[in-house]
Amino acid sequence: MIADRIPLDKGKTILVDIDIRHSHDADIDGICRLYSQQSCYAGTLQHPFPSLHSWQKRLLDLPDNCYSLIAVRDGDIVGQIGMEVFNNPRRKHVANIGMAVDEAYRGIGIASAMLEAMISLAQNWLAVRRIELEVYTDNHLAISLYKKHGFVIEGEMREYAFRNGEYIDAFLMANVRD
Secondary structure, three states, X not given: OEEEEEEXXXXXXXXXXXXXXXXXXXXXXXXXXXXXXHHHHHOOXXXXXXXXHHHHHHHXXXXXXXXXXXXXXXXXXXXXXXXXXXXXXXXXXXEEEEEEEOHHHOOOOHHHHHHXXXXXXXXXXXXXXXXXXXXXXXXXXXXXXXXXXXXXXXXXXXXXXXXXXXXXXXXEEEEEOO
């Protein structure tokens, strides 16, 4: 459980509690709702109008090498981060992550808390030395967040994905534990 402050009008803040935990089958509907937000599907490789069935198929029987953590506030899912640890014997030390935070709860540390939890799980419990991610080059807030958590830009992928009628570039970023 983390406590964080939400800014209100006129410089006042309130303290909120956010629980970071592994997602359960009962959370799939909330995760689907999260990724139905325009900025969440536009900032990831998800599509608009996600179906509950596709999320159930993805998360109901999560493979042993995949992990899904969520951020919960007052019973509502306000963020999700997923990680796949690679099975290839030559890349078992590598994982890839992706995440989204509810539009109404950005800027209060949820993404940072989820990222810290997943990095800890990867490095301290799963023997992962390299965590990779892809982030669109125009997602400046996410790039800044990842840099704050030790990720560095290793390259740029031209026309990485098709988004909103055009091709968009992405950075490959990685956090490599020494």
